[in-house]
Amino acid sequence: MQGKTLLLGTTGQLGQAVQRAFSQAGKELVKELVTVGRDRCDFTQPDQIRQLVRNLQPQSIINCAAYTAVDRAESEPQLATTINATAPQILAEEAEQVGATLVHFSTDYVFDGHHHLPYTETDPPNPLGQYGKSKREGEQAILATCSQSLILRTSWVYGAYGHGNFVKTMLRLGKEREKLRVVEDQIGTPTWTGDLAALVTQLPPDFTGLYHYSNSGVASWYDFAVAIFAEARNLGLSFPLQQIIPIPTSEYPTAAQRPAYSVLSSQSLIQALDHIPPHWRSSLQKMLKNYFS
Ligand SMILES: NC(=O)c1ccc[n+]([C@@H]2O[C@H](COP(=O)([O-])OP(=O)(O)OC[C@H]3O[C@@H](n4cnc5c(N)ncnc54)[C@H](OP(=O)(O)O)[C@@H]3O)[C@@H](O)[C@H]2O)c1
Numbered sequence: 407m408q409g410k411t412l413l414l415g416t417t418g419q420l421g422q423a424v425q426r427a428f429s430q431a432g433k434e435l436v437k438e439l440v441t442v443g444r445d446r447c448d449f450t451q452p453d454q455i456r457q458l459v460r461n462l463q464p465q466s467i468i469n470c471a472a473y474t475a476v477d478r479a480e481s482e483p484q485l486a487t488t489i490n491a492t493a494p495q496i497l498a499e500e501a502e503q504v505g506a507t508l509v510h511f512s513t514d515y516v517f518d519g520h521h522h523l524p525y526t527e528t529d530p531p532n533p534l535g536q537y538g539k540s541k542r543e544g545e546q547a548i549l550a551t552c553s554q555s556l557i558l559r560t561s562w563v564y565g566a567y568g569h570g571n572f573v574k575t576m577l578r579l580g581k582e583r584e585k586l587r588v589v590e591d592q593i594g595t596p597t598w599t600g601d602l603a604a605l606v607t608q609l610p611p612d613f614t615g616l617y618h619y620s621n622s623g624v625a626s627w628y629d630f631a632v633a634i635f636a637e638a639r640n641l642g643l644s645f646p647l648q649q650i651i652p653i654p655t656s657e658y659p660t661a662a663q664r665p666a667y668s669v670l671s672s673q674s675l676i677q678a679l680d681h682i683p684p685h686w687r688s689s690l691q692k693m694l695k696n697y698f699s
Pocket of ligand 1: 471514
């Protein structure tokens with residue numbers, strides 16, 4: 407990252423992690439960072455997006471804002487599309503106008519999950535739900551509009567900050583219940599915001615295109631839940647929870663259908679940047695250690 411950087415979505419789990427990574431990366435980088443939340447730039451208000459970019463004239467824009475309520479998107483498809491596709495399109499138009507690089511994030515839920523090998527960037531997307539559909543439309547709009555854009559598709563994001571995620575939900579439920587039932591037939595890769603944010607601060611200025619980036623390794627939600635409690639207990643925490651029961655997706659109905667398999671291959675990015683993502687389990691350890699220290 408070089409020059410003035412506009413960070414959008416600062417209240418979200420990734421937005422906050424990116425902000426922190428900029429602070430950790432050094433004074434020069436953070437001095438040039440302008441953080442903006444929904445209060446100053448509401449993605450349902452195109453004029454606010456346009457005015458912000460025109461007034462600020464940033465060299466880079468990092469967009470961590472998104473509609474991320476996967477199930478609610480089934481009943482609010484228009485709002486999901488406005489925030490995840492229309493707003494990024496406008497952002498891309500404005501970035502192109504001011505000559506800024508646009509870094510944007512997308513999701514493993516653009517895939518239908520019928521694969522048995524990690525998805526690469528050339529595999530055709532086929533989202534199962536409205537969230538994935540809106541994110542795919544956002545990808546297409548950006549790639550067609552902004553010549554200096556980078557889209558990082560990632561998966562199963564969690565971190566210490568923001569409104570909530572699987573790790574925080576598990577830790578809360580583990581304090582309230584003796585038994586937890588967790589889906590075992592959806593396979594993906596948990597990705598820590600700390601790793602994703604560190605990558606963002608290290609991106610070369612001319613790095614553009616569509617890339618997959620997740621932590622390495624593979625897990626089911628059940629595996630992830632078991633690991634969360636094992637690692638938390640290793641840190642000395644105690645829970646009344648006695649049993650985690652693996653269940654099929656059919657026993658946990660949700661409004662949105664999710665891909666059964668959504669492991670992303672980060673090979674292209676590894677080769678391009680010589681950057682190897684840590685294994686999800688070691689990143690989980692790190693996150694929990696930071697969270698409870
Ligand atoms: N979470 C995952 O498991 C996951 C997986 C794969 C990819 N991703 C992608 O990773 C990126 C970051 O996700 P995240 O997990 O950090 O999301 P998050 O924690 O839900 O944060 C979303 C951010 O978007 C902002 N936002 C929502 N509606 C807005 C609007 N109308 N105008 C302006 N800002 C608005 C939120 O602001 P408020 O605080 O005001 O609501 C918040 O800052 C997204 O592109 C997401 O699609 C996430």
